[in-house]
Amino acid sequence: MSDVPPPIRVVLPDGQEAMGRLHARQQTANGWRYWTGIPAWQNVDEDGTVGPGEYRVWLSPEQAFPVDGVSYDDVVTRRLPPSEPPRATWAFAVQRVTNGRGRVTGTIVHEYECEDSPRGPSELDAMQALDALAQPGARACKKCDAAKVLEPVSGRTVPDDDEHA
Known part of the structure; x- marks a missing residue:
């Protein structure tokens, strides 16, 4: 398993695309969500020094897309537990x-x-x-x-x- 999360394409609110990193994915009752890190500048000390940082956010499938040729097999994946089949009821x-x-x-x-x-x-x-x-x-x-x-x-x-x- 790589220490560097795989890249993922992210659509920003203004429609621009950026490359981010996929840290995890989680299945919910409404579909999948992707824990995505987007590179950003941040203040690193009280003097106002700026350094690289990462903004992390859960994104929907409409906001995050796989990169062709990239494997996501090692990404932490949380699936919903399988639902139990309906039990037969007799009357x-x-x-x-x-x-x-x-x-x-x-x-x-x-x-x-x-x-x-x-x-x-x-x-x-x-x-x-x-x-x-x-x-x-x-x-x-x-x-x-x-x-x-x-x-x-x-x-x-x-x-x-x-x-x-």
Whole structure:
């Protein structure tokens, strides 16, 4: 790694271009920023003696440009941590099974988008679906993913020959 930061082209506020040095780069939620040093004169003592100095500022990609043929591989680079992929969320619904005379004889837990799901205003999350599945006479639908998702967690399985579940 070189002790001298690599050159970078800088556009000044009045439109002029100057050569600066790239000390670091940082990724932000809004894009990249470049910690750039621009050479300038500065007072070096109380007598008014002037010597070389450097003005450092964070610049945007519109204000700082790479120089052709220059490698920036050794520049300190801070990237944002990788974002976590969205977690799948499951929604479920409970279908009440009746005996034909209106008496509830059991329940079937469906994935909310299942064609047999009784869609309504109340979706259940996975924990609520597991609670519903733990009730006597409850089973998970085998037509949708409810059985695949819930049965391994609940420890309950229903034989594949069940006519609806």
